[in-house]
Amino acid sequence: MESDIKSSGNKAREKITFKENKLLDELKEVSEKHIGQLTADIKSGEISVQMYRQQVKLIDQTQQSEFDMDVYEMYQGCEVGDVDAVGDADLKDDGRIAKIMFRQDTDQLSRALDDLQLGEIDVLYEGVLDLKATPVLHDTINIRVAGDGNAARPIDVTTLVVNGTDTVVVTDCKNKSVKSFFTKTKQPGHSKLSLSSRPYGITKLKHNQVAVTLPDTSQIVTVEVNPDLVLLSTITTNKQYLGLTSPTQSTLAASVRSPPSVDILDMTGHMLRSVKPVHSGKNILQNPRFLCTTRTGNIFVSDCRSRCVLCLTPAGDVVFTYPPTGDTTLTLPWGITSTSTGDILVADSSQHSVVHLTESGQFVRNFLTADDGVLNPRGNCVDGRGHVYVCKCTLGEIKVFSCSNTV
Incomplete structure (x- = not known):
């Protein structure tokens, strides 16, 4: 710096x-x-x-x-x-x-x-996201841009700070593209990177790089964010991966629907191990979708068919499942993200809500509901400024909520 x-x-x-x-x-x-x-x-x-x-x-x-x-x-x-x-x-x-x-x-x-502006010192604080506060709608990002042939459909989202510019990066499966949205020199801007097939999950690799799954073509692409988007590489995989997270700088964790598992990959796409947790002789995973990595290195998995959230160690051991077996608190869990304090936010698409869980998998409250404008949520994420981003799949929007404990 x-x-x-x-x-x-x-x-x-x-x-x-x-x-x-x-x-x-x-x-x-x-x-x-x-x-x-x-x-x-x-x-x-x-x-x-x-x-x-x-x-x-x-x-x-x-x-x-x-x-x-x-x-x-x-x-x-x-x-x-x-x-x-x-x-x-x-x-x-x-x-x-x-x-x-x-x-x-x-x-x-x-x-x-x-x-004359040489720049500014930007400090991101841990714990700035106050999950006890009442969330307030901060912004709505319409991800449809010029050249889109279809109605936009955001699936997953992440945020980066690139050269001092806050940047939102989202996968648009209907228009087969990854898009970035940002404000530069006080003017809103966007970038669109067209892909060969529909993208799904996204995860941050470095401060200016993301990885995206392309399940239809069994690929994972890496993209540089400047904040304009530049395709870096295309990794061919043996399976059609959906959700994606990066447990370490040299590994990826990806979910696959059939047969259901969470695979640990190296950065060339080679599978290091496949995780298929079993309970009472049955595979717990039935349709794993979204993944995220916690501050302790564990991996959270949302499974929309088994209607639960799993916490797995990097070795594949089950730490806990939420809700407990037989409980129907979650009906269609999709997007999942972990905060800097270890709390978990899970998007429940059919209940039009975002659920707040503790790091140990205890229910806290419905953090966002349909009353907040959250309809059929998919991917979600948080940034270091007290903002929560939620993909509204059916409307082609990203809702941005503010819940900061600092002024």
């Missing part, structure tokens, strides 16, 4: 130095032209003085002559000598410089320097 700040200062100084040198070059050019004109004036004056001296000498000689013809010839010689100064013709073509001045609007310069 120190390097980035110094780099911003250097770039600003380089631009100022460039403008300074440009003005100096312009001054040098016009000064040389003016000096050339003044030099021509001096030369012309010297010629005139020499000519007048000759005329004075001629007049003196003529006054001593006794012939009228000599006086007449002297008069004609003086008339011929009264000509334009040397170099005047050349000066008329380019215009004669009368004065050179340096005009400067010091007030404008002062305002420009005051408005």
Whole structure:
């Protein structure tokens, strides 16, 4: 960050130095032209003085002559000598410089320097998301953009801060694309990356990179976020993966519907192990969809068919399931995310709600409901500014709620 700040200062100084040198070059050019004109004036004056001296000498000689013809010839010689100064013709073509001045609007310069922004220090706080507070609708992002042939259908979402720009990245399965939405230089912007097939899950790999599943073509793509989107690589997998998370910098965890499992992959798509937790002789997973990684490295899985949320260790052991067997608290769990404090937010699509669970899988409350405008939610995520993002699949929107415990 120190390097980035110094780099911003250097770039600003380089631009100022460039403008300074440009003005100096312009001054040098016009000064040389003016000096050339003044030099021509001096030369012309010297010629005139020499000519007048000759005329004075001629007049003196003529006054001593006794012939009228000599006086007449002297008069004609003086008339011929009264000509334009040397170099005047050349000066008329380019215009004669009368004065050179340096005009400067010091007030404008002062305002420009005051408005100069090298950047700002941005601090993201842990615990800024106050899940006890009443969520307030902060923004609605319509993800349909120019060029979309179909109604937008957001499935999963994540957020990044790229070069100081808050960026929302979402998968749009109907338009076979990944999209980013951001505000840059106080102007809203977006980017669209078209893909070969429908995208589904998304996870953040680095501060400016995400990975996206393409189940129809058994692929995972990595995308750079600038915040404009750039395709980095395409990873071919042996299964049609849906949900995606990144437990470590070198591994991915992905859910597959048939046969149901959560697979741990390396960054080339090679499967390291397949997790198929069993309870009473039956596979707990029936249709795993969304995944997320907790602060302790565990993996949360939402299963829409078994209507539960599982917490798995990186080795695949079951930490807990919510709700307990036989409980029907959840009816269609989809999107799932974990906060910096370890709390869990699960989107229940059929109940039009987002459920708040503790890190140990205890129900707290319905954090968002249909009264908050949450209809058929899919993917969800949180950022470091106290915002919760929820994909409204049927309306092609992302609802952004604010629940911050800081001003």
